Amino acid sequence: MTAAPAAFPVHRALPYFAAATVLALSQGLAQGFVSTNLPQFAGDLGSTTTEASWLMAAYMVPRASLPIMLVKIRTQYGLRRFAEIGVALYVIVAFISVWVEDLRSAIVVQFLSGVASAPLSTLAFLYMIEPLSPQWKMRLGLPMALLFLMNAPSLARVISPALIGDGGLTAVHLTALGMAMCSVALVFLLPLRPVPHQKVIQKLDFVSFALIAMGFGGITVGFLMGPIHWWTDADWIGLLLAGSVLSLALAVAIELRRETPLVDIRWICSPAILHLAVTLFLFRLVLSEQSTGAPRLFQALGMGPQQLVPLFVVICVACVMGALACIAWMKPQRLPMMHLCALILIAAGAFMDAHSSIDTRPEQMIVSQALIGFAGMLFMPPAMVAGLTAALARGPNYLLSFIIVFLSTQSLGGVVGSGLFTTLVNHRQALHLQILNEQVLPTDPATMSAIAARAAAMAPQIGDGAMRRAQAMAQIAQDTSNQAYVLAYNDAYFITFLIACAAAAALLLHLLRDWLAARMNGAPTTPAPEAAK
16 A cells, blocks of 8 residues: 655745646636736727627637546646646747737637646646645645635736736736746646556547537537627527537437446436536536626726726635635535535625615625625635545546536536626616616606706806707716616626525525434434544
């Protein structure tokens, strides 16, 4: 029996922690820079924001499915080669992106960037846990790796305004390139412990992977583009989603008949793992309130990225506090209660946001968004620990299947959650706007009074009376549209609150059922002192 590897001394461990941080931030910032600065990318490339949305789709498509093959590639060809080739490709793509000046080339480069950045998440995990002793790999390494991976998109919103203010998108591209070059240097200087090579790739793996990639890619594009082009106005979206379902069904049919499948469908569909997958997916849907809701609400109210910086600084700090809370409190018997606390915090934050108004500003959402950011980090590490424990209990071969479950639910859950959230907001905004327009009629005395007051206020600047009246009516129409958006976001926030409450209630019922079953079977309802250590 091989002894467990010992922990590194502090002076050797710190460089590995730094490498993990740089790798995680390199991957997360690359994604965050695109999603945060999409209008700026559109202007720089001479395209519309709708056309530039394909940049995000091109980046996310390979990220949804490529981890499935990367684990096997790493096992067969070696961890060292996997790490060096992965970060070298990432640097090449980052270098090319500096010189891209048209939309088509940018879409191709973003797709390649998604491919090249896919290994960085895995490498960030490996470098973070490499110097730790076995008892600290889960408790310290996992929360810290997740912190930097999950926090990077929010951090991109903090630093993007300063970068664009100093050097435009060129500064953004150069920052991504610099992070990539630092990643290459660290990977080549700090070797990971070698693992035995195994020939695990089979020819049929490529068929299954191609089908899964088409399925996940179609879902990603469909839910990113559905709210933009609108689901019923673009026939190709429905055909794409139908083709994705067919592709995934064929992949499942092939995998169920294989002795050594790429993905163990039967294990994934077992009650415990299916419950975990649904939980992870649902949680990503709920977290869309933060990644999609608040930034777009303030954008609709006319606020720029610079005004959102303090809000996202607080969110980043809250995520750090959540990770520290996990390190301090995370134990196997506490995982359900940590999940319950996270859901309650999300419900509280969403309920507070559901009372926004047209006068709401970022500083008024600091507390609610901090609660949600803290809850995200309080939920995710315990969920991943539970999944890894279940996978390792069945054997190392099941680790790949769990990684697929985790990464797929996070990638697809984020895309689907953002798509559903945006769809709901757009639908409710149109409904509220129709109702408000019926109330704000030009012949209504209150509306006429408001127009007259605004026109009078513009008299020193505009001499023409007809122009003043037209300008006043345009302002009232804009205020009506903004009010409709605020009401729509309030509806979406309230639905998020209801989902979080329902999930918390379901978790409480599940815990109650387990407690009653333990009582009826005569088992202890509290962990033994040995188990609590």
